[in-house]
Amino acid sequence: MRVLFAAMPLIGHLFPMMPLAHHLRDHGHEVMIATGGDAATAIRAQLPVAEVAPPIDYVRSAVRGLGRHPVLALSSARGMADARGGAHVFAVTNRPMIRPLLRAAAEFRPDLLVHEPFAAAAAIVAARLDVPTVLHNIALDDGTVIRRELLRLLTDTALPAPATTLSIAPPSLVRVEGRPLRYTPYTTPGATTPAFLREPCTRRRILVTRSTMLGDGPDPMLRAIVRAAPYVDADIIIVRPDRKTLRATALPANIRTTGWTALHEALPHCTAMINHAGAGSVYAALHAGVPQLATPAPGDRAWNAHTVRRRGAGLAVPARAITAAHLETLLDDPALSANARAVAAEIAAMPSITDIGDAMTELATP
Structure with a gap:
């Protein structure tokens, strides 16, 4: 089985998915990571990487995404995981990801595409290639909501739902729909702790x-x-x-x-x-x-x-x-x-x- 993992070019968005990527690789599956920036640099020595996204300037993305939406900007500034505001910010990075991610996926020919909620460009690519997706939550909120809001901005086409959604959130903190998955710590090999x-x-x-x-x-x-x-x-x-x-x-x-x-x-x-x-x-x-x-x-x-x-x-x-x-x-x-x-x-x-x-x-x- 060939599995493509897609994430924003941010370490915090990729690392929660890496234990699953390593598990699949270690059990005989072919795995590739599609990301960019610091995230790509951090894991390049471990797994094949497709560079599909430039590094994120979060402040610039926020200004570009929310500059014309002052109400959403105020809501996002509250820090309460506002999906509509977050979608406008991350749409700025998702749009230029679509073409390079499509090229990388067409060449790799995955049987499954696993992506984190903020990398909704992956859902568009998977639909074009008729590949099932797995939505891998990475935080303490419901990733299906940010995925939906991002896709609303990125495409007018109705896309298939994920084949399944994985949730690492402990239910006593927040209940997120999907299959529960134990949070597993991850750090790059060679990182030294004093x-x-x-x-x-x-x-x-x-x-x-x-x-x-x-x-x-x-x-x-x-x-x-x-x-x-x-x-x-x-x-x-x-x-x-x-x-x-x-x-x-x-x-x-x-x-x-x-x-x-x-x-x-x-x-x-x-x-x-x-x-x-x-x-x-x-x-x-x-x-x-x-x-x-x-x-x-x-x-x-x-x-x-x-x-x-x-x-x-x-x-x-x-x-x-x-x-x-x-x-x-x-x-x-x-x-x-x-x-x-x-x-x-x-x-x-x-x-x-x-x-x-x-x-x-x-x-x-x-």
């Missing part, structure tokens, strides 16, 4: 991670954490700090910085996590069973943060508003820890990649 983060800590430890889309510019979340750190009885490890934090000559004594880190290796040895509410970081903390503080922001990040807060597995605090009191609550509240562990157990009980992978051959073109 030894001290792979060992049990002798005192409380908070891991801090930030968006891969922010670059090295000033990060208000890190500024707030640096201000609060002297009043918190814990070690604070900042992964991929911004330029200002990295070059600081007088960080608080309990702050340490590090480069790229495999979160699933470090988090089991941490007491808590602070993140930007991106779906990948949120899932990493949920999988590890550690409480998290997530900072609401545009896109789906307020939705993610408040979903975690509603479940009782963490806090939702605006980046600039983080205080030492928030960090102490994150470390000390036993209910947060208990609820985070409960979600981790829920994830562990979901069907595995093996369970789903073995059923994929039934969906392929005869």
Whole structure:
């Protein structure tokens, strides 16, 4: 069986699908990844890659997609996973993907096309080639909605529904239609996690991670954490700090910085996590069973943060508003820890990649 995986040129959109791609490859199927940008660079050494999309300038895409839709722009800025606003933003990248993705798919001749919700161009290509699709959710919202809204903007043709939809969302956080699939951590081979983060800590430890889309510019979340750190009885490890934090000559004594880190290796040895509410970081903390503080922001990040807060597995605090009191609550509240562990157990009980992978051959073109 030949399987083509399609994703936006963003690491956070591709990585949730990579465990399934590797499973299918390891079980004798021919697999190709269609993406671009940093996502293509990250996995090029592992699987064949078709470059079908340029890197995303998210700010420019948002301006182009929402510039004429001020109401949708305001809704998207709330960060509550507004599908209509998100569709206008990601349509900007999907449109130029269609032709190169069609060429790549026609050459590869897949029996099945697996795509994440924001790569709806894949559904158009699959329909033209009469190939069944699998919609692979990657976040904490219903991917069928963003797929529908994107296709409404991209084509006037009614397209077949996916043969099946995979959902990695733990049902106690949010119920998404489709076959449940256990979230599986993924990192590129060769990514090195510092030894001290792979060992049990002798005192409380908070891991801090930030968006891969922010670059090295000033990060208000890190500024707030640096201000609060002297009043918190814990070690604070900042992964991929911004330029200002990295070059600081007088960080608080309990702050340490590090480069790229495999979160699933470090988090089991941490007491808590602070993140930007991106779906990948949120899932990493949920999988590890550690409480998290997530900072609401545009896109789906307020939705993610408040979903975690509603479940009782963490806090939702605006980046600039983080205080030492928030960090102490994150470390000390036993209910947060208990609820985070409960979600981790829920994830562990979901069907595995093996369970789903073995059923994929039934969906392929005869």
